[in-house]
Amino acid sequence: xxxxxxxxxxxxxxxxxxxxxxxxxxxxxxxxxxxxxxxxxxxxxxxxxxxxxxxxxxxxxxxxxxxxxxxxxxxxxxxxxxxxxxxxxxxxxxxxxxxxxxxxxxxxxxxxxxxxxxxxxxxxxxxxxxxxxxxxxxxxxxxxxxxxxxxxxxxxxxxxxxxxxxxxxxxxxxxxxxxxxxxxxxxxxxxxxxxxxxxxxxxxxxxxxxxxxxxxxxxxxxxxxxxxxxxxxxxxxxxxxxxxxxxxxxxxxxxxxxxxxxxxxxxxxxxxxxxxxxxxxxxxxxxxxxxxxxxxxxxxxxxxxxxxxxxxxxxxxxxxxxxxxxxxxxxxxxxxxxxxxxxxxxx
Amino acid sequence: xxxxxxxxxxxxxxxxxxxxxxxxxxxxxxxxxxxxxxxxxxxxxxxxxxxxxxxxxxxxxxxxxxxxxxxxxxxxxxxxxxxxxxxxxxxxxxxxxxxxxxxxxxxxxxxxxxxxxxxxxxxxxxxxxxxxxxxxxxxxxxxxxxxxxxxxxxxxxxxxxxxxxxxxxxxxxxxxxxxxxxxxxxxxxxxxxxxxxxxxxxxxxxxxxxxxxxxxxxxxxxxxxxxxxxxxxxxxxxxxxxxxxxxxxxxxxxxxxxxxxxxxxxxxxxxxxxxxxxxxxxxxxxxxxxxxxxxxxxxxxxxxxxxxxxxxxxxxxxxxxxxxxxxxxxxxxxxxxxxxxxxxxxxxxxxxxxxxxxxxxxxxxxxxxxxxxxxxxxxxxxxxxxxxxxxxxxxxxxxxxxxxxxxxxxxxxxxxxxxxxxxxxxxxxxxxxxxxxxxxxxxxxxxxxxxxxxxxxxxxxxxxxxxxxxxxxxxxxxx
Numbered sequence: 001x002x003x004x005x006x007x008x009x010x011x012x013x014x015x016x017x018x019x020x021x022x023x024x025x026x027x028x029x030x031x032x033x034x035x036x037x038x039x040x041x042x043x044x045x046x047x048x049x050x051x052x053x054x055x056x057x058x059x060x061x062x063x064x065x066x067x068x069x070x071x072x073x074x075x076x077x078x079x080x081x082x083x084x085x086x087x088x089x090x091x092x093x094x095x096x097x098x099x100x101x102x103x104x105x106x107x108x109x110x111x112x113x114x115x116x117x118x119x120x121x122x123x124x125x126x127x128x129x130x131x132x133x134x135x136x137x138x139x140x141x142x143x144x145x146x147x148x149x150x151x152x153x154x155x156x157x158x159x160x161x162x163x164x165x166x167x168x169x170x171x172x173x174x175x176x177x178x179x180x181x182x183x184x185x186x187x188x189x190x191x192x193x194x195x196x197x198x199x200x201x202x203x204x205x206x207x208x209x210x211x212x213x214x215x216x217x218x219x220x221x222x223x224x225x226x227x228x229x230x231x232x233x234x235x236x237x238x239x240x241x242x243x244x245x246x247x248x249x250x251x252x253x254x255x256x257x258x259x260x261x262x263x264x265x266x267x268x269x270x271x272x273x274x275x276x277x278x279x280x281x282x283x284x285x286x287x288x289x290x291x292x293x294x295x296x297x298x299x300x301x302x303x304x305x306x307x308x309x310x311x312x313x314x315x316x317x318x319x320x321x322x323x324x325x326x327x328x329x330x331x332x333x334x335x336x337x338x339x340x341x342x343x344x345x346x347x
Numbered sequence: 348x349x350x351x352x353x354x355x356x357x358x359x360x361x362x363x364x365x366x367x368x369x370x371x372x373x374x375x376x377x378x379x380x381x382x383x384x385x386x387x388x389x390x391x392x393x394x395x396x397x398x399x400x401x402x403x404x405x406x407x408x409x410x411x412x413x414x415x416x417x418x419x420x421x422x423x424x425x426x427x428x429x430x431x432x433x434x435x436x437x438x439x440x441x442x443x444x445x446x447x448x449x450x451x452x453x454x455x456x457x458x459x460x461x462x463x464x465x466x467x468x469x470x471x472x473x474x475x476x477x478x479x480x481x482x483x484x485x486x487x488x489x490x491x492x493x494x495x496x497x498x499x500x501x502x503x504x505x506x507x508x509x510x511x512x513x514x515x516x517x518x519x520x521x522x523x524x525x526x527x528x529x530x531x532x533x534x535x536x537x538x539x540x541x542x543x544x545x546x547x548x549x550x551x552x553x554x555x556x557x558x559x560x561x562x563x564x565x566x567x568x569x570x571x572x573x574x575x576x577x578x579x580x581x582x583x584x585x586x587x588x589x590x591x592x593x594x595x596x597x598x599x600x601x602x603x604x605x606x607x608x609x610x611x612x613x614x615x616x617x618x619x620x621x622x623x624x625x626x627x628x629x630x631x632x633x634x635x636x637x638x639x640x641x642x643x644x645x646x647x648x649x650x651x652x653x654x655x656x657x658x659x660x661x662x663x664x665x666x667x668x669x670x671x672x673x674x675x676x677x678x679x680x681x682x683x684x685x686x687x688x689x690x691x692x693x694x695x696x697x698x699x700x701x702x703x704x705x706x707x708x709x710x711x712x713x714x715x716x717x718x719x720x721x722x723x724x725x726x727x728x729x730x731x732x733x734x735x736x737x738x739x740x741x742x743x744x745x746x747x748x749x750x751x752x753x754x755x756x757x758x759x760x761x762x763x764x765x766x767x768x769x770x771x772x773x774x775x776x777x778x779x780x781x782x783x784x785x786x787x788x789x790x791x792x793x794x795x796x797x798x799x800x801x802x803x804x805x806x807x808x809x810x811x812x813x814x815x816x817x818x819x820x821x822x823x824x825x826x
Contacts, residue, residue: 008772008774010771010772011757011772012771018746018747018757018759018770142704143705173809174745175700175745180816187416188415
């Protein structure tokens with residue numbers, strides 16, 4: 001019969017063939033708790049793919065960019081060399097000072113570039129982690145999540161997330177299938193960080209909303225909101241263990257704007273709903289307060305998008321009512337500041 | 348007799364004094380503060396163990412340790428729990444079941460012989476939102492009953508007349524393996540003149556023979572489930588009662604039944620059937636089986652895989668007819684107050700710890716195969732169903748072994764019959780019904796494991812498989 005071999009026969013095993021599920025160092029006594037998932041061989045990601053046309057195009061563009069960078073670098077280097085040469089010719093002390101200044105400048109640039117590269121690598125990693133997790137959520141297989149777990153526990157080793165994440169990974173049950181592993185981690189490995197990030201978003205949104213409402217110059221408002229948004233994005237990235245830096249921040253901001261611009265219809269509708277609520281709340285206040293709420297909600301949306309992009313696992317349940325809370329918070333602050341009677345109490 | 352006494356008697360008769368209690372119950376139910384969970388399963392499908400584990404985990408849920416997927420507990424919103432079962436007339440023996448599982452060596456609870464009730468009160472903090480206006484903390488009462496699974500199979504008999512029932516049994520006994528096992532008994536029926544007057548002893552012998560026949564069919568190697576009347580196998584408080592003098596006439600059905608003598612077997616059996624319906628099944632159904640809100644159906648798929656296609660078909664038929672006895676549908680507020688229906692059903696394949704973890708999904712699929720027809724009908728009533736492979740009490744450890752240079756995941760536990768420690772790869776669970784040739788081969792070897800000893804204190808997630816997801820699905824929306 002051809003399909004006789006499709007299934008594996010039951011076997012009773014000799015006791016010496018057994019290797020108990022391997023233990024991890026954190027909890028040596030509870031050898032039984034340790035998930036089998038960890039012990040399974042790493043599913044190798046196939047990396048030897050032929051580049052697609054898009055990748056090839058990108059590579060060519062990168063090549064041009066590199067050439068430009070090298071040329072600029074050479075030019076700057078030559079100019080600096082001439083500058084130092086010239087200053088040494090005037091006086092050795094002046095030359096020394098210039099040399100030290102140049103070295104410090106180069107060092108700073110180097111560090112920033114290093115951070116930036118690390119940050120953007122981490123962002124790419126987060127993206128691939130999220131993709132993989134989304135894939136795993138669709139399937140009821142068993143053991144495919146081992147690679148992801150390894151990535152999570154190694155990639156976040158020295159970050160603030162590490163402790164909670166490690167604890168959750170150790171507590172994973174051997175009987176969980178891949179979807180359950182992801183769901184478990186989503187609920188238990190990131191809850192503290194999520195809370196901190198949401199608090200951060202709320203704080204910044206309310207503050208920027210109040211600032212805009214009270215500021216007398218319109219153009220100044222724009223700058224204020226932009227500045228606060230940058231600060232917030234930076235803070236959120238740090239919370240989720242992504243190295244801060246100008247380059248990272250720029251890249252993240254680009255992604256956030258992209259996300260906001262192409263938000264799905266449902267999200268837009270939800271936001272419109274909360275904006276409407278904001279306007280009904282502010283009808284008793286002034287047009288300035290309405291602007292403030294608008295700015296606050298924009299900051300909140302930026303923050304939530306930043307969380308979505310920085311979180312190692314895709315968000316499964318959107319925080320409900322956060323936007324409403326923010327709108328209410330702004331009104332409350334304004335009401336308090338202007339000495340108005342406060343109708344809505346903060347929950 | 349004075350007027351006041353008369354009035355008092357009338358009031359008592361009308362059941363008026365119980366009204367406040369009933370009103371309170373319906374009101375709590377209407378506000379979704381009381382939920383009756385039907386734990387449905389054939390005999391030996393693990394109802395008692397499920398209830399024990401569920402009760403114990405829920406009673407400890409204020410510590411938020413053992414149920415990571417039960418969100419109310421994981422978020423720490425459950426602030427206190429209490430076991431209210433002792434208030435009931437027949438409390439569930441939770442402590443003795445637990446004591447058996449904590450003993451050395453631990454053993455599974457004995458099979459249930461009578462009905463018992465569990466009542467739990469969970470005090471919890473409401474989710475932030477509008478509901479908080481009703482008060483931050485509130486209590487949910489959960490009612491469960493435990494009963495012998497054999498009794499459950501009587502419920503379909505409520506809608507059948509004696510003749511219909513006999514015809515149904517006739518079809519059943521026409522198929523293997525019943526035909527072979529019951530050959531003697533059927534021969535006896537063939538010779539019988541049902542309309543002739545009969546003595547008590549004759550009836551008793553026949554009943555006794557039928558009872559033994561049912562017992563034989565229930566045991567391995569047949570492991571059949573659809574055995575009626577169920578009280579013959581598990582009489583409970585009705586032991587030696589004349590209500591149980593009942594068996595179906597499957598052969599030689601009289602052509603003119605209206606001519607039957609009052610003392611003939613036919614007339615007596617027919618009377619017994621009606622009495623059994625009105626005095627045994629109906630009270631059982633009306634008192635305990637009408638007002639459920641949620642249901643979990645426990646199915647032991649491994650037993651069918653071990654026993655073969657006949658057992659599979661029989662269990663499938665038993666479960667499908669059984670689930671007809673429950674009322675499904677969506678509840679409006681009024682309906683919830685006066686006649687609630689089951690609005691959420693979980694189909695659970697038990698003993699998930701008896702297969703390796705990578706087979707859980709297949710176990711799930713196999714159960715869906717068995718309950719396909721029943722599930723379709725429940726869905727038609729717009730009721731949610733969900734399938735899950737679970738183990739209320741985990742009896743095995745996952746281990747890995749190296750065999751012929753291959754890593755193979757296996758189970759480690761103590762055999763239930765001998766108590767010796769074994770390691771086993773029990774085989775793969777098919778996702779389609781195996782062909783006859785596959786049943787006979789040694790494709791599966793699912794052994795029964797003895798339980799692992801439970802700790803006296805806090806339970807942990809490792810003591811169950813997916814019990815928390817079952818709770819979350821069944822009760823999660825009420826918190």
